[in-house]
Amino acid sequence: MKNEIHFEVSNKITVTNRLLSVSYLLLSWSLLIWLNFNIEPNLFGHFIVIPSLGLLSGYSAYLIAVKNNKAASIS
Structure with missing residues (x-):
């Protein structure tokens, strides 16, 4: 019984943390794409x-995602 509860909690933590990392990734990449099209043409900015x-x-x-996955497996 205790292992089942622990497994459910670790799965919820893992899913929550993966959603957090994916939302961070989508937000940061959308801002980078916006930045790419809104700055003046510059080789350093666009290629580096x-x-x-x-x-x-x-x-x-x-x-x-990895850090939170390790934390879920340790708990």
Whole structure:
């Protein structure tokens, strides 16, 4: 019984944290796309800054999902 409750709680935490990471990813990427089309044409901005921010936001969302997945499995 205790294991079933623990499993349900960890699943809820994992799903919640994955939703958090996906929402963070969608928000940050939508802002980056908006920024891409609203700044003046600049090679540094379009080829270095915006792709770097996109990759870093994706990596951050991945870390949120992994960290919370580990926390759910430890509890």
